[in-house]
Every structure is written in structure tokens, then in C-alpha cells.
Amino acid sequence: MNDLSLTWWEVSIAAVLLVINGGMSWWLRLGLGQKIAISAIRMAVQLALLGLVLKQIFALSSFGPIMLLATAMTIIAGFSAVSRIENRYASIRITTIISVWASSWLVTAVMIGLIVRPDPWYSPQVVIPLLGMVLGNSLTGISLGIDRYIGDLKSKRGEIEMRLSLGATRWEATSGVFATAARTAMIPILNTMSVTGIVSIPGMMTGQLLAGAPPIQAVKYQIMIMFVIAAAIAMGVIAALLLSYQKLTTKDHQLYVK
């Protein structure tokens, strides 16, 4: 088995490629130089910090700090879901945090308790990366779904109120919009599932192969994580849309979007 671990010196060779890009941008006056520099430095600093945090937490390997990190990751995911939503309402952060939390932690619990079964069960090397992957995908689905839902409630207000004024319940009047939003949120993961392995080898599988795992083992992990991610997105989106529905319609069967 080759030793494939990298030194910082080796990483900097990759950085030179980016510097060449920056030079070309300057030469062609694309105005991208500054953006490339900022994004690259930001990414490097964020990941370096993450590495330090993970190093500490892996070394401690005790329950409290792992839970604290997992909680922090979840709340950040809830907030960043909102930042991608153009159409908002007052308590939207509560909606995204609850739905990201419930869906991601539930499927991660299933993954850890029934599928991967690390020992101890809270092993940070397993829990943190798996939770991170689920969170990242779940928040994308949730923000897509909510954005479409609120946008459609606004743009189809006349039609929805027409249904209400002819005796529809708030659910009957808005269920079409709900279904469209849920479908919209699921499209990216469905697309990913159908092209995975044809166009590219997914990141997690690449990582396992580089780490020397047998291909079939890496494939099993990748399939499992795809199933779990799709389930987390579906659950998170439905929770987020149901909470939004409660907020944007009233018990008096009225539409309440500003």
C-alpha cells in the first residue's frame, strides 16, 4: 500500500495552479483574480480550522464535545438554509432548524445504530462526517422546497383564494403548491442518483478509494449514503413544508402571505 498522505508543501503545488489562473484572469481582465484569492483563502482557513477542531475532538473522543459540535453544525445548517431562501416569513429560521435537525439526526441515528455500528457508537470519525454529509444535502432540499412553496403561494394567491372562497379547506386550496414544492426540492438528489457513477465518482467513494478501501466496500458505503441522504431530504422537506403551511395559512382557512 502506498503512503498517499500529503505534506503542506505538496498542497502548495496545487495552489500554484490557482495562482496561474489568477494571472490569466489579470492578463485577460476577467476581474476574477480578487474573487479567486478570497474564495481560496476562505476555504483554506475554514478547512484548516475544521481540521484543528476535528483533531481535538477525535483525540478526546468523548460524548460531550462530539454532541456540541454536531449541534453547532446542525444549527449552522438551519441558518444557512434560510440564507438561500428569497421568500421568507417571520419565524422561518425556527422552521429550517427544526426540520434540518429532525430529519438529519433521525437518519444519522439509523445509520449509526443499525448500519455502520461503530464502537463506541458516538465515534467522531464516523458520526461527524456522516452527519455533515446528511446536513449539507438536507439543507439544500429544504431551502429549495420552502423557496418554491412561498413563491408559489404568493404568485398563485388569486387562484388559491378562489378555491377558498368556493369552500375549499386551506389544505385543499394549497395542496397543489405543496406537491410542486416537494417535487422541486427532490429533483437535485434524484438527478444525482441517476447519474452517479456514470459522470463522476462521488466524493465519499473517492475518499475511501484513496484511503485504500476495496472498491466494492466503497460502493456499498456510497449506495447506503445516497439512500440515507435521499430519505433525509424527503423527511426534512416535508417537515419544513408542513411547518411553513401552518405559518402561512390560518385556522380560519385563510392565506397569510405578505
Place this chain on the structure above:
Amino acid sequence: MTFAIIEAINVTRRDDKTERIILDSASLSVNAGESVGLIGPSGSGKSSMLRSLARLDPVLVGCIRFQGTAITGNAIPAFRRQVAYLSQRPFLIEGTVEQNVSLPFSFASATGSFNRQTAIELLGVLGRRESILDQDAMTLSGGEQQSVALVRAMLIEPAVLLLDEPTASLDTPATQRFENLANIWKLADADRTWIWTSHDADQVARMTSRTVQMLDGKIVNE
């Protein structure tokens, strides 16, 4: 015997966005069988009054009573079949005219079932044949769409019709057809009640017998 079929009692409502008061302790009582015209300048609260009567907007203070009972919560869908609101702009769903006029019968609150024959008879006012039921609703003219919306409301046999400037964007012949259609509903039963808002004084005179004036969210004059 006359009785109040629908009442707004001290209704106050703010605009959701601007917080401006759009209905200011407005009260209106309408007896069964009455024909009420609600008039006033733009922004005086006519449309908000009709929407509040249909319970489409949350009210800050006050209540809406139907046959003496305040209407809230899950009583509202069935109530809205009794007090049908027609908006200025007709909203039709994609599909045929038949899919549109039968739509209210797909809701859980439906009591009767869709009567195709009645729909054909009512749509006859438009001077078309039976085939209009199979026509794509989106290909109808604005006037025809508004009449289809009225027929859709008539088919659920409400006790009260709330008409929010229904002919504001129609030409004279289309307005006339719309009024004829509305009269078919009104004259079929002496207890049928309507409230019209309109900028057209002649229409108010033709279609209503009691005029209520609004200004700045208040009822100022009867």
C-alpha cells in the same frame, strides 16, 4: 319575516404589509333578500369589507356573523359555500370550462353534486352551445371568463353573493350578459341576497336597492 343574514360587527383590519388601517370599526347588517350596493372612492375599504365578510382576511377586531352566529375555524369552508365571493378578476384553473364549474364539488365541504344540465342552461346566457363545457377555459374572453366564474359560484347555490366590482374590466355587452346571468340567480328565490361594489353608479342603481357608502374604512352613510 326579515332577519339579518350576514353582519359585520365593528370590524377593524390593518393591511398586512403597510399596517395602515383599512377597515375602521365598520359595521354592516344585511337582511335576507336585500340587494346592497357598496360604494365609495378607491381605497375606502369596499373590497376589504367584502373580503372580510367572506372571511378571506384575518380581522383584528370584530366579527362576521352569518344567520346570527359568529363564523370561525372549521365552520368556514361550509360557510363560504353559503356566502360566495367573486373577485374582480376571474380566476379559472387550467382545463376545460366543465372542470372549472365542477371544481367546488371536489371539495370536502361539498353537499350536492355537479349538475351538468344546469351548468349548460346557465352558460346558455353566453349564447354558446353545449360545447362550451368542453372548451379550454384559457381560450375564453375576459367577459366569458367572468361569467364562467359566476356560473361556478351559482352552481353551489349560495344564500349570499359578494360581488367585488365584477364587471370593472368588461365592455358594455359583456357587462349586460353578466348582469342578466346574475339576475337569474337573484330572482330564483326571494331570500337570495347580494352585495355589489361598483364604481358605476348606473350599475348600482340597476342591480341594488339599498346603497351603503364607505370612506376611509368606515361606513359613512346609508
